[in-house]
Amino acid sequence: MDANSPQKRHSIDMAHTHDHDHAGHAHGHAHGPSDYRLAFAIGVAANLVYVGVQTGYGVQANSVALLSDAAHNLSDVLGLVLAWGAASLAKRLPSQRFTYGLRRSSILAALVNAVFLLLVTGGIAWEAIQRFLQPVPVAGATVIWVAALGIAVNGGSALLFMSGRKHDLNVRGAFTHMAADAVISLGVVLAGIGLVFTGWLWIDPAVSLIVSAAIVAGTWGLLRDAVRLALDAVPEGVNIDKVRACLCELPGVVEVHDLHVWGMSTTETALTAHLVMPGGHPGDAFMAAVSKRLQDEFHIGHATVQVETNPDHPCVLAPESVV
Numbered sequence: 001m002d003a004n005s006p007q008k009r010h011s012i013d014m015a016h017t018h019d020h021d022h023a024g025h026a027h028g029h030a031h032g033p034s035d036y037r038l039a040f041a042i043g044v045a046a047n048l049v050y051v052g053v054q055t056g057y058g059v060q061a062n063s064v065a066l067l068s069d070a071a072h073n074l075s076d077v078l079g080l081v082l083a084w085g086a087a088s089l090a091k092r093l094p095s096q097r098f099t100y101g102l103r104r105s106s107i108l109a110a111l112v113n114a115v116f117l118l119l120v121t122g123g124i125a126w127e128a129i130q131r132f133l134q135p136v137p138v139a140g141a142t143v144i145w146v147a148a149l150g151i152a153v154n155g156g157s158a159l160l161f162m163s164g165r166k167h168d169l170n171v172r173g174a175f176t177h178m179a180a181d182a183v184i185s186l187g188v189v190l191a192g193i194g195l196v197f198t199g200w201l202w203i204d205p206a207v208s209l210i211v212s213a214a215i216v217a218g219t220w221g222l223l224r225d226a227v228r229l230a231l232d233a234v235p236e237g238v239n240i241d242k243v244r245a246c247l248c249e250l251p252g253v254v255e256v257h258d259l260h261v262w263g264m265s266t267t268e269t270a271l272t273a274h275l276v277m278p279g280g281h282p283g284d285a286f287m288a289a290v291s292k293r294l295q296d297e298f299h300i301g302h303a304t305v306q307v308e309t310n311p312d313h314p315c316v317l318a319p320e321s322v323v
Contacts, residue, residue: 036171039160040084043178047077050153057146061139067127073150075120076177079113083174086110090170090265103265106170107229110266113173114223117180118216125212128205138204140195143188150185154178169225169266176222180215187211232262235269238298243271246297250290252277258317261300270302274315281307 054070086109089102158178164171191207194200225236234240240261247256255276264270271294287305294300308315316322 036087036161036164036174037084039157040080040087040174043157043160043174044077044080044084046153046157047073047080047181050150051077054146054150057142061142061146062136073154073181075116076154076181079116079177080174082109082112083170086170100264103268106168106266107226107263110169110173110222111226111230113177114219114226117177117219118223121212121215121219125209128208128212131205131208132202135201135205138192138195138201140192143192143195143204147185147188147192151182151189154181154185158182167267169222169229171266173222173226176219180218183214184211229263229266232260234261235263238269238300243294243298243300246293247273247275247290250275252279252282254278254311255318257315257320258306258322260323264302268302269298269300270304271300272304272306274306274308274317276308276311278309278311280309 051070051073054073055067058067058070083106086105089105092098092102094101155178158175161171161175161178164175166172187207187210191204194203194207229235238261240259243261244256244259247253247259253275257274257276259271259273261269261271287307290305291303294303
């Protein structure tokens with residue numbers, strides 16, 4: 001379609017915060033994700049100190065559960081740093097090369113976090129299996145108090161990200177890492193108690209395997225959602241059939257095609273669509289109302305809607321098979 005046609009000149013790109021018109025277009029910018037810099041800083045510092053404590057006493061106590069938990073905590077520190085960096089990059093302004101900014105880095109960070117967590121958990125499980133074959137004495141009392149400290153450190157770190165876990169996949173990745181480590185630490189405490197009261201050496205690796213399985217189950221959802229967003233899938237919580245129905249019921253609209261909804265980042269959703277309106281272009285006020293409705297009902301803050309007024313010249317992008 002000709003870029004100078006009336007249809008193109010009347011496209012609109014608006015969000016829910018502030019608008020300004022020029023050259024036949026209206027533009028807006030949605031608020032970025034909440035700032036979790038302090039939460040990331042506290043989480044990284046606390047976990048680095050705890051990794052040192054775990055490693056020292058893990059070697060002293062000869063506990064694979066404690067050492068594997070230390071390795072897991074180190075991976076979480078790296079994961080937090082990655083998520084922290086992505087959250088900072090997401091705030092970068094658009095440039096000539098990156099016209100959307102670097103918002104999608106938060107999606108990549110969530111994906112890498114999920115994969116990294118699964119890999120480290122696999123390593124923990126493998127080490128536990130080796131301990132089944134070659135059991136060694138473990139200092140149960142040391143294991144208990146060091147792991148109990150881990151519950152406090154990791155549980156407290158997880159609480160720092162709890163408020164944002166439902167709205168930001170990158171923050172959810174950080175929360176999942178911290179919460180998973182708190183669960184691991186609880187498992188290690190239970191292993192230590194079992195060792196103290198029974199002396200059964202197989203308890204240490206057995207608890208490691210049980211906790212590893214629980215982490216894999218909990219991480220799978222994070223990995224699935226991160227992969228979907230990386231492939232421009234419709235974000236969770238957005239029903240595209242309802243979005244289409246909402247646009248179809250607008251006055252004057254006889255057809256909606258070339259509808260796309262995807263995540264610009266772990267917190268921002270974008271939409272593009274073509275509306276066929278034979279009665280003529282409805283005006284900027286109508287288009288602004290459409291953008292506000294998309295924001296209010298579906299949390300789509302970056303909508304680009306193109307109006308086509310002549311049904312006798314069908315759009316080449318109208319067929320469902322054409323992207």
